[in-house]
Amino acid sequence: MGQTVTDAGLCGALQRWREMGEASREVFAALEPGARVGLISQAEMNQAPGARMVVWQAGPEGPTTALAPFAGFADAPADMVFLVPDEALDEVAAAGPDKGLGALEGPVRSGDAMLFYIAPKGDLLDAGYEEFMERLGFGFLGACR
Amino acid sequence: MDERKAGEKKLKHLFEPVKWGRFEIKNRVKYGACCVSNFNTRDGFITPRELARTKVIAETGAGIITNQGAYPDPLGEGKAYFSQVALFDDKFLPQFETIARYIHDNGGMAIQQILHAGRYGGIDLGYCIQPSVVPQTLPHFRPPREITKEQIRETIKQHADAAKRAIKAGFDGTEITSFMGYLLANFCSPFTNKRNDEYGGSVENRGRFMRELISEIKEAQGDDYMLVARLNGAELMDKWGGNSEDECLELMKMAGDAGIDMISVTVGWQEAPESSIGRDVPPGHWNRLAARAKKELPNVPIAFGVRLPDPVMANACIEKGDFDYWEVCRPLLADPQLLHKAAEDRLEETRRCIGSLNCLSRLFRDLPYTCTMNPALGHEVEPEYHITPAAVKKRIMIIGAGPAGMECAMAAKQRGHEVTVFDREDSIGGLLRGYAANDLANRDDMLSVVRHYEVMAKKLGIEVKLGVEVTPKLMRDLLHQFDVAIVAAGARNDENMRPKTADGGVLTDAYEVALGRIKPGKKVVVIGGGRIGLTLAESLTDQGHEAIIVESSKRVGNDVAPTWKWRHTSWIKELKIPVMTSTRVTRVTASSATVVNAEGEEKELAADMVIYAAPQKPNQEVFQALQWMVDEVHMIGDAMAPRGMTSAIHDGYRLGCRI
Ligand SMILES: Cc1cc2nc3c(=O)[nH]c(=O)nc-3n(C[C@H](O)[C@H](O)[C@H](O)COP(=O)(O)O)c2cc1C
Ligand code: SF4
Numbered sequence: 087m088g089q090t091v092t093d094a095g096l097c098g099a100l101q102r103w104r105e106m107g108e109a110s111r112e113v114f115a116a117l118e119p120g121a122r123v124g125l126i127s128q129a130e131m132n133q134a135p136g137a138r139m140v141v142w143q144a145g146p147e148g149p150t151t152a153l154a155p156f157a158g159f160a161d162a163p164a165d166m167v168f169l170v171p172d173e174a175l176d177e178v179a180a181a182g183p184d185k186g187l188g189a190l191e192g193p194v195r196s197g198d199a200m201l202f203y204i205a206p207k208g209d210l211l212d213a214g215y216e217e218f219m220e221r222l223g224f225g226f227l228g229a230c231r
Numbered sequence: 232m233d234e235r236k237a238g239e240k241k242l243k244h245l246f247e248p249v250k251w252g253r254f255e256i257k258n259r260v261k262y263g264a265c266c267v268s269n270f271n272t273r274d275g276f277i278t279p280r281e282l283a284r285t286k287v288i289a290e291t292g293a294g295i296i297t298n299q300g301a302y303p304d305p306l307g308e309g310k311a312y313f314s315q316v317a318l319f320d321d322k323f324l325p326q327f328e329t330i331a332r333y334i335h336d337n338g339g340m341a342i343q344q345i346l347h348a349g350r351y352g353g354i355d356l357g358y359c360i361q362p363s364v365v366p367q368t369l370p371h372f373r374p375p376r377e378i379t380k381e382q383i384r385e386t387i388k389q390h391a392d393a394a395k396r397a398i399k400a401g402f403d404g405t406e407i408t409s410f411m412g413y414l415l416a417n418f419c420s421p422f423t424n425k426r427n428d429e430y431g432g433s434v435e436n437r438g439r440f441m442r443e444l445i446s447e448i449k450e451a452q453g454d455d456y457m458l459v460a461r462l463n464g465a466e467l468m469d470k471w472g473g474n475s476e477d478e479c480l481e482l483m484k485m486a487g488d489a490g491i492d493m494i495s496v497t498v499g500w501q502e503a504p505e506s507s508i509g510r511d512v513p514p515g516h517w518n519r520l521a522a523r524a525k526k527e528l529p530n531v532p533i534a535f536g537v538r539l540p541d542p543v544m545a546n547a548c549i550e551k552g553d554f555d556y557w558e559v560c561r562p563l564l565a566d567p568q569l570l571h572k573a574a575e576d577r578l579e580e581t582r583r584c585i586g587s588l589n590c591l592s593r594l595f596r597d598l599p600y601t602c603t604m605n606p607a608l609g610h611e612v613e614p615e616y617h618i619t620p621a622a623v624k625k626r627i628m629i630i631g632a633g634p635a636g637m638e639c640a641m642a643a644k645q646r647g648h649e650v651t652v653f654d655r656e657d658s659i660g661g662l663l664r665g666y667a668a669n670d671l672a673n674r675d676d677m678l679s680v681v682r683h684y685e686v687m688a689k690k691l692g693i694e695v696k697l698g699v700e701v702t703p704k705l706m707r708d709l710l711h712q713f714d715v716a717i718v719a720a721g722a723r724n725d726e727n728m729r730p731k732t733a734d735g736g737v738l739t740d741a742y743e744v745a746l747g748r749i750k751p752g753k754k755v756v757v758i759g760g761g762r763i764g765l766t767l768a769e770s771l772t773d774q775g776h777e778a779i780i781v782e783s784s785k786r787v788g789n790d791v792a793p794t795w796k797w798r799h800t801s802w803i804k805e806l807k808i809p810v811m812t813s814t815r816v817t818r819v820t821a822s823s824a825t826v827v828n829a830e831g832e833e834k835e836l837a838a839d840m841v842i843y844a845a846p847q848k849p850n851q852e853v854f855q856a857l858q859w860m861v862d863e864v865h866m867i868g869d870a871m872a873p874r875g876m877t878s879a880i881h882d883g884y885r886l887g888c889r890i
Binding site: 159162195201207210 | 796
């Protein structure tokens with residue numbers, strides 16, 4: 087077994103996140119080209135404004151994966167962002183590349199990871215996020231509890 | 232002589248009058264602000280629809296009535312709902328005066344809530360304000376901006392001005408609220424408050440906004456008038472860095488020290504990852520939070536009632552000293568007569584709030600609130616929704632004793648019609664019984680609906696003929712005995728969509744299993760991932776069977792309320808139920824089900840029972856036969872189009888009011 091994501095850090099494990107995006111081709115197909123989904127770890131976020139995050143961008147050829155600077159949520163370079171605590175990063179990566187972004191569902195559902203919407207609702211709907219979230223196994227509108 | 236009514240004697244703590252300052256409060260019940268209704272104008276004026284609804288609230292009999300939260304700022308940063316009422320100008324006063332008068336006319340103490348929604352506000356603006364920029368976890372709400380110190384000062388002043396205005400309109404006090412994560416909660420919670428100035432950091436600093444709010448409102452309205460603060464006993468946000476229960480308590484003590492007159496203990500934020508008021512929370516679950524607050528703040532009156540729908544339990548809690556006032560909302564939406572029934576010792580007639588959250592979830596669609604159990608809610612201004620004496624007395628037959636049929640029967644009977652209900656089953660309740668028996672959230676909530684129909688059929692003298700199937704032959708025998716026939720026969724599985732059976736294979740009807748008439752197998756394949764299939768698969772798995780759900784469309788839960796889908800998805804995960812979507816069952820044998828997915832791949836699933844739970848087809852056949860036998864024929868509920876319980880109840884009631 088190679089280096090863990092925790093050892094490599096969020097940004098050092100770009101290849102893993104690329105595989106994750108690839109495995110979620112069908113999910114990303116719900117999004118308009120240009121729509122961006124971010125992933126950041128707690129440790130990385132604590133370094134803002136000098137932090138970076140992983141960004142999957144939807145495109146006609148499937149999602150591309152890259153790192154982008156993260157200076158804070160006010161102008162995060164994504165429409166929505168998964169914030170994963172460092173302890174949960176390995177769990178997400180260990181779910182196997184074939185699980186794609188579906189690996190984030192468990193940690194979000196249990197409350198360990200969080201999902202932040204950066205863009206306004208209308209823009210999210212226009213970009214296809216309702217379908218995207220449903221495909222990932224989340225309700226877009228949220229729960230009434 | 233003791234003039235108290237029978238129920239008032241039984242529930243003597245609940246109905247005990249109490250003095251607060253110059254006010255005589257007639258009992259220990261506070262109607263909790265539960266009415267952000269979306270009935271009003273987009274610019275904050277109260278409409279006749281709202282006034283009619285509020286009159287019903289004023290007549291509930293609660294000693295203290297809290298009117299729905301009004302936003303205090305002209306810009307609308309505090310505005311949470313599409314047509315929320317406003318109180319930032321004297322131009323709004325006339326309708327508030329009417330509401331205060333309604334409450335006083337009914338002997339209640341009138342409290343006006345001032346609601347600045349903070350993180351959940353700015354509904355018309357495209358942004359919201361909160362202590363720090365923490366993005367939304369629910370897409371319905373607006374992207375955040377950080378509130379400046381000048382804005383904090385201005386916001387506090389706007390609250391104080393709104394309070395003064397409420398008093399001017401005739402209210403006896405005001406309330407500020409951190410329910411569900413509004414601005415007050417945003418300042419108190421480290422989840423949304425990450426400021427470095429004197430308003431952020433320590434609990435002491437996070438509570439500064441609240442202390443300043445309390446002090447300025449008290450100064451504005453004077454000591455003669457009550458100021459209530461709704462504060463979280465638990466935010467349920469601690470996983471995400473929110474307040475712990477201990478910190479919540481510290482904030483309550485701070486409010487006590489700042490001179491608050493009453494604390495209403497609430498639970499949870501809108502976006503919290505746990506349930507706070509849903510059907511899956513057992514009644515009484517949160518009472519401990521109020522008891523703790525009362526113990527730590529013995530001199531501050533404590534109001535509480537979150538998911539505490541039962542007046543008997545509330546009475547016992549007050550007796551034990553867990554809290555001082557039962558603060559009740561949804562149970563009075565579901566049955567505005569609840570307190571009168573309690574006072575008259577008629578509690579068995581109550582329409583219980585079943586925690587369906589139809590009310591709150593519609594607000595997420597910018598729609599007016601409605602109630603599953605109370606079809607008249609929100610329509611009080613429309614005579615068509617009132618039970619009034621019928622102009623012509625008719626003989627009515629209703630086919631089907633499910634929710635649609637029974638609602639219609641109850642309304643029609645009260646209007647003076649002669650009503651007979653027929654059902655081929657041997658009990659009232661229709662398929663709801665099967666659903667209730669398998670509901671993992673709270674079986675008794677659903678069963679309470681069936682019990683209500685049984686009690687009311689007896690009390691109202693509705694004739695219910697059970698075990699009688701209405702067929703054209705029977706109708707020929709009954710010819711001219713009825714003026715009206717109402718088909719409320721529900722829906723059934725569509726037999727045309729059934730997969731083929733072979734080699735002794737049998738398809739078992741979901742309802743037969745749900746109603747306990749057929750013993751389920753050990754290894755079960757459930758065809759259909761709609762409401763019924765999901766509920767049955769969850770229940771069977773919970774009982775130790777192995778269930779697999781096979782659904783032909785892309786996702787399960789297509790007929791489940793959008794805001795309840797998460798509950799099924801969570802149960803499926805917790806119970807580890809395999810789900811095959813975009814997959815059809817093509818063949819059923821005695822020991823297996825063959826399935827084919829969207830790619831055409833075939834697979835055989837071992838199964839000693841295959842349960843058929845979809846799709847639904849309305850039971851309309853009898854309608855055609857009746858058309859030429861009875862003067863008036865109507866159709867309601869799932870028999871018209873399968874939609875579930877809320878529509879069934881509403882259809883039935885509406886027709887009963889109008890025949
Ligand atoms: C439709 C609806 C609207 C509500 N509006 C408000 C409100 O304006 N202000 C507030 O503080 N709480 C509001 N609440 C919360 C209730 O006052 C109450 O605390 C909550 O429903 C739990 O109590 P219950 O189980 O008796 O309903 C609302 C609840 C519902 C269901
Ligand atoms: S809609 Fe449901 S939760 Fe809301 S008051 Fe009615 S029964 Fe209760």
